Ligand SMILES: [Zn+2]
């Protein structure tokens with residue numbers, strides 16, 4: 091992709107929509123659709139993109155995530171009152187199942203280039219998957235816990251696989267939470283009120299009942315929480331944020347705070363209804379580079395890129 095420069099201040103922050111009283115404060119994820127939609131969007135965005143190989147790899151990962159949640163049966167009584175950033179007994183199983191899904195999906199196609207096996211996974215990536223399959227449980231636990239908590243020491247090549255497996259588990263768990271949790275959440279926060287992880291992007295919705303309402307999207311459990319006020323979601327400074335983007339009409343902008351010098355990408359569905367929080371975040375790495383050149387640091391995480 092190409093980014094047009096110079097960066098343009100496109101909107102005043104107070105133009106970000108104020109939520110109508112009937113807009114839900116919290117949106118729990120639907121694991122049956124979230125990974126499939128992501129995979130479709132990644133495939134679309136990869137066409138002609140500078141980062142096509144990377145996006146197709148993430149497409150393969152998302153397809154594997156989607157197949158995995160389709161296979162999982164959540165039993166009655168498994169629903170929990172809340173989530174935390176601690177591995178469970180099941181976490182290891184999701185890791186192994188995800189890697190097995192990726193290997194299972196990579197049968198050679200006669201139409202693929204020689205370095206590509208199946209749906210976007212290169213021979214190099216397949217070799218890495220097989221290496222990761224041999225990791226002992228203790229290594230996996232140390233790495234997964236470090237990624238969950240945002241600590242150093244995560245093997246960079248393993249991070250997307252770790253992140254994908256953790257997303258499957260937490261998204262399934264979040265989808266099973268009792269609906270009473272909606273009422274329990276009363277205010278915006280820099281971390282996910284469901285699981286305590288970080289936002290990936292913020293997303294302005296379209297359609298009733300939350301048209302124009304801004305939500306932060308969790309990078310781990312895919313829940314969304316309302317953050318409608320025009321202030322920095324990272325430091326809560328009362329000073330207005332500014333939106334910087336490649337053009338005035340661009341559907342993806344950086345929401346930048348002059349106080350803590352950080353940004354979170356703002357994706358506008360009213361401007362582009364096909365946007366996907368994870369896929370479009372990954373496909374706009376160029377915007378991250380430009381915002382960092384402007385002096386802002388990223389205050390959001392994407393578990394598939396470890397960015
Ligand atoms: Zn979450």
Ligand SMILES: [Zn+2]
Nearest residue numbers: 322325347350
């Ligand atoms: Zn701030």
